[in-house]
Amino acid sequence: MKKLTLVIVGVLFAWPVMAGEVDETLDAASDGRVDISNIAGSVTVRGWSRDQVEVTGTLGRNVEKLIFERNNNKVTIKVKVPRKSGRGIDSDLHVNVPENSSIDVGAVSADIEVSDVLGEQSLQTVSGDVITAAAADVVAGSVSGDVEVSGDNSDIEAEASTVSGDVTLFRVSGEVSAESVTGDVVVDEGSFDRVDVGTVNGQVLFQSALRKDGKFSAETVNGAVDVEFVGAVSAKVDVDTINGRIRNCFGPDAERISKYGPGWTLNFTSGDGDGRVDISTVNGGINLCSK
Amino acid sequence: MTDVREDKLETAARRLATDISPDRDLWPGIAETIASPRRPRWTPMLAQAAAVVLLIGASSAVTYVAVKGQEGPVVQVAPELLFEQASFGSHNLGPGFQDARNMLAAEFDAELVRLAPEVRDDVEANLKIVRIAIVEISQALEEDPDNVLLQERLLRAYRDELSVLRRVGGLTRNVMMRNDI
Amino acid sequence: MAALLTANSSDYSQKMVTAQTDAVADEAAWIRQAQRSDARAFEALYRLHVDKVYGLCLRMTGNVSEAEDCTQDAFIQAWNKLGKFRGDSAFATWLHRIAVNTVLGRIRKSKREQDRIQLVADTAPMPVATSDTGELRDLSDAVDRLPRGARHVFVLHAVYGYSHDEAANMLGIAAGTSKAQLHRARKLLSQQLKQQGFEA
Numbered sequence: 001m002k003k004l005t006l007v008i009v010g011v012l013f014a015w016p017v018m019a020g021e022v023d024e025t026l027d028a029a030s031d032g033r034v035d036i037s038n039i040a041g042s043v044t045v046r047g048w049s050r051d052q053v054e055v056t057g058t059l060g061r062n063v064e065k066l067i068f069e070r071n072n073n074k075v076t077i078k079v080k081v082p083r084k085s086g087r088g089i090d091s092d093l094h095v096n097v098p099e100n101s102s103i104d105v106g107a108v109s110a111d112i113e114v115s116d117v118l119g120e121q122s123l124q125t126v127s128g129d130v131i132t133a134a135a136a137d138v139v140a141g142s143v144s145g146d147v148e149v150s151g152d153n154s155d156i157e158a159e160a161s162t163v164s165g166d167v168t169l170f171r172v173s174g175e176v177s178a179e180s181v182t183g184d185v186v187v188d189e190g191s192f193d194r195v196d197v198g199t200v201n202g203q204v205l206f207q208s209a210l211r212k213d214g215k216f217s218a219e220t221v222n223g224a225v226d227v228e229f230v231g232a233v234s235a236k237v238d239v240d241t242i243n244g245r246i247r248n249c250f251g252p253d254a255e256r257i258s259k260y261g262p263g264w265t266l267n268f269t270s271g272d273g274d275g276r277v278d279i280s281t282v283n284g285g286i287n288l289c290s291k
Numbered sequence: 292m293t294d295v296r297e298d299k300l301e302t303a304a305r306r307l308a309t310d311i312s313p314d315r316d317l318w319p320g321i322a323e324t325i326a327s328p329r330r331p332r333w334t335p336m337l338a339q340a341a342a343v344v345l346l347i348g349a350s351s352a353v354t355y356v357a358v359k360g361q362e363g364p365v366v367q368v369a370p371e372l373l374f375e376q377a378s379f380g381s382h383n384l385g386p387g388f389q390d391a392r393n394m395l396a397a398e399f400d401a402e403l404v405r406l407a408p409e410v411r412d413d414v415e416a417n418l419k420i421v422r423i424a425i426v427e428i429s430q431a432l433e434e435d436p437d438n439v440l441l442q443e444r445l446l447r448a449y450r451d452e453l454s455v456l457r458r459v460g461g462l463t464r465n466v467m468m469r470n471d472i
Numbered sequence: 473m474a475a476l477l478t479a480n481s482s483d484y485s486q487k488m489v490t491a492q493t494d495a496v497a498d499e500a501a502w503i504r505q506a507q508r509s510d511a512r513a514f515e516a517l518y519r520l521h522v523d524k525v526y527g528l529c530l531r532m533t534g535n536v537s538e539a540e541d542c543t544q545d546a547f548i549q550a551w552n553k554l555g556k557f558r559g560d561s562a563f564a565t566w567l568h569r570i571a572v573n574t575v576l577g578r579i580r581k582s583k584r585e586q587d588r589i590q591l592v593a594d595t596a597p598m599p600v601a602t603s604d605t606g607e608l609r610d611l612s613d614a615v616d617r618l619p620r621g622a623r624h625v626f627v628l629h630a631v632y633g634y635s636h637d638e639a640a641n642m643l644g645i646a647a648g649t650s651k652a653q654l655h656r657a658r659k660l661l662s663q664q665l666k667q668q669g670f671e672a
Contacts, residue, residue: 037466106466109407126462127410143459144413163455164413181417181455200451201420203537221424221448224314224536240440242431244315262316263440282428282444285314285536300658300665303611304630308604311527313540318518320544325511325551 020061022093024068025054031100031119032073039081040109041090042128047099047116053077054096062088102136111145129165134158134172146183153191166202184223191230192216199223203284210235214275221282229290234271239279239286240264249289395453398460405463414459421452503563507554514554518547521564525571531627532575534616542578546571572628572642579620614664618657625650626657 028034030051036043041060053075055068060081067078075097081089097103102119105112112123114132121138123130129145132138133152139159140147146165149158155174160167166183169176175194178185185197190208197204198219209230210216216235218225224244239246239254243262246254254266270277270290279286403411425448432441499520505513522543529542549570557566604612615626628639629650640650 039466108463108466109410124462124466126459127407127413141458143462144410161458163417163458179454181451182420200417200424219447221428221444221451241315242428242441242444243319245312247314257440261435262319265440280440280444282424283315300611300661301630303608304615304626305633307531307608307612307615307631309527309632310523311530312523313526313543314536315540317522317526317540317544317547318515321518321547321551322511322515324544324548325514 020059020063021057022059022066023054023056024066025052026068026070026075027051028053028070028075028098028101029073030098031102032075032098033119034075034095034097034101034103035077036093036095036103036105037078038091038093038105038107038110039079039089040107041079042092042111043095043105043107043113044093045095045097045103045105045112045114045117047101047118048096049099050096051098052096053098053101055093057091057093059091060089062086063091066091130160147178151190153189155193167197167199210275210277212272212274216276217278219278219280220284222284223281224284224286225279225281226287227277227279227289228287231290232271233275233277233290234273235275235277236269236273237267237277237288239266239277239288241280241284241286242282244281244283244285246286246288248287249291251288392453392456395456395460399456402460402462402464414455418452418455421448421455424448425452499563500559503554503557503559506551507557514551517563521567522547524564525567528568528571528627528632529575531612531615531631532572532624534618534623538578542571542574545578546574549574568632569642572624575624576644610665611661614661615657617664618660622653622657622660625653626661629654630657 028051034045034053036045053070055066055077059066059079062082064080064082067076067080069076077093077095079089079091079093097117099116099118101117102121103114103117104122105114105124107125107128109127110125111128112125112130112132114121114123116133118135120136121132121134121140123132123138123140125142125145127144128142129147130140130142131146131148132140133150134156135152135154137157138149140149141160142162142165144164145162146168147160147162148168148170149160149172150170151158151172153171153173156172157174158169158172158176158178160169160176160178161180162183163181164183165180167178167180167185169178169187169190171189172187173191176187176190176192177194177196178187179197180199180202182201183199184202184205185199186205187195187197188205188207191211192208193211193214195206195208195210195214195216195218197206197217200221201223202220203223204218204220204225204227206218206226207228207230210233212234214235216227218227233250237251239248240257241264244264246264246266248254248266251266251268251270254264257263257265266288277288279288403414406414425445428441428445428448432438432445435441499517502513502516502520506517525546526539526543529546530536530539533539533542546567550567553570557563615623615631618626624643625639628634628642629636634642636647636650636654640647643650645653
């Protein structure tokens with residue numbers, strides 16, 4: 001008996017309360033809103049079937065506190081740091097939310113990862129990657145980092161952008177805008193009414209369908225554009241480069257803009273011409289095909 | 292079995308095209324470098340820091356210093372003058388544009404100081420890339436002033452710069468200010 | 473129409489033969505002039521050889537962006553080293569060596585600088601738009617996806633026809649390594665193409 005007591009006491013002292021660990025739960029609306037702010041570290045959000053928001057993870061040692069509260073339909077999670085925050089504020093948050101919630105995540109120096117959330121998403125970080133699976137409208141942005149949005153081919157409005165990094169949209173459908181400055185933009189296996197993609201230094205790779213009346217625009221300054229429309233395209237097509245060849249597998253051949261310059265242009269109507277396809281580069285070749 | 296397939300592989304490999312035309316004419320880049328060997332290489336594709344066009348400052352306040360040719364004149368261009376240059380025909384980057392840019396620029400400058408050094412460097416490097424594009428296109432336009440495509444590209448390059456200013460400005464502040472309790 | 477084509481094509485092939493002989497003679501003259509810093513002569517050499525150099529760069533890097541830079545760098549290097557060209561190998565071969573060196577040099581440089589653009593380019597190759605069609609296209613794409621070392625050897629040896637010794641020399645590796653890399657390339661390609669029902 002004495003021995004047992006000693007062991008228990010030992011255990012209690014061996015595990016001092018860690019101010020950094022978080023494990024809290026709140027009841028929440030099944031389709032409400034969850035706002036999450038974390039300056040540094042990481043934010044991982046998962047949708048689940050409970051009408052609760054659960055936050056687990058670790059807070060940096062200099063974090064003032066974790067704000068976690070509910071106001072009717074809105075749950076707020078915020079890592080509060082001292083004004084002049086420097087070191088020791090890195091916090092890793094794992095947040096489970098009711099799957100029909102819409103979420104708004106803001107971070108500065110943190111990666112954001114989201115899955116199984118069916119509501120709208122707004123995800124913004126400054127330095128870090130944003131990776132999400134989207135079933136409803138999504139705005140995902142970074143400055144220094146990649147942005148990856150995968151979908152289930154249901155129609156949504158997706159906006160993905162970064163300054164230094166790649167933007168990848170996979171099985172996203174509906175309307176999409178994606179931009180980078182240094183980095184590639186890749187849009188695969190989707191089907192669209194509107195596409196607005198571009199980068200300054202990098203490539204644009206597009207392999208998806210453009211619907212009837214669809215509007216497609218892709219541009220780079222320095223970089224190639226490779227567009228493969230899945231299925232037929234019914235649009236007025238305008239493609240041009242200042243310096244770069246245009247190769248197309250449908251429609252007439254491209255023409256030189258001038259006898260002396262290195263630019264090419266391609267203008268024609270495909271199908272009934274009810275949509276629009278605009279592709280342009282300054283320095284870069286363009287491949288255009290429809291299969 | 293494996294040998295047969297490997298022989299087919301060899302045969303097929305020999306049939307692969309060995310002569311492939313580049314998508315764009317690469318000679319101009321080469322000609323420029325060999326013509327003035329002492330000038331650092333200008334490679335538009337990577338848009339590395341070029342001595343041909345030197346951009347000072349990474350904040351919204353930018354001075355464009357365009358060095359034309361090895362011994363040519365050094366032209367100092369302030370952003371406002373560059374914007375004026377981009378007003379042609381039906382396209383106009385007049386005072387409305389200037390005001391919008393000033394607003395975004397202020398937010399952007401404030402944000403710059405809040406960013407971690409690596410991120411700040413990243414943003415500066417990218418802004419430089421966008422501005423190099425602006426100057427490249429402006430230079431091309433000077434040699435071919437009636438080129439409508441170039442005019443459109445120049446305007447879009449200015450828009451790209453604005454886009455970076457807008458996307459970066461106010462980010463950190465927005466996160467810190469959220470639901471400030 | 474067909475008759476016209478036949479008549480023209482025999483004229484054409486005659487012209488081609490003449491043109492080729494002329495070209496060989498011209499090339500020697502251009503090289504001499506270029507060695508005296510005549511940029512126009514060098515441009516003629518460029519026009520004559522760019523497709524092969526670009527093809528080599530493209531197949532070795534598997535990436536359009538890299539290949540364009542590599543091609544430009546290679547010709548610039550060639551210009552700088554023209555004085556050293558003695559004519560004991562064909563000019564094309566000499567250019568190819570420079571191109572291979574350029575590819576290797578850029579890889580070393582990107583490893584040192586950890587240039588993000590370089591890394592992205594290397595790990596995410598864009599489908600190469602060449603004139604290969606059908607199964608050759610499949611093979612071309614599969615080659616682009618080979619690991620770097622195996623790809624370099626396969627391109628030089630199997631596509632461009634350099635011997636193991638020559639390829640090893642250009643790549644700065646031992647001949648044995650070159651053979652091992654080729655074996656690896658063949659294995660990987662066979663597997664890849666078997667999945668696609670490759671039938672040469």
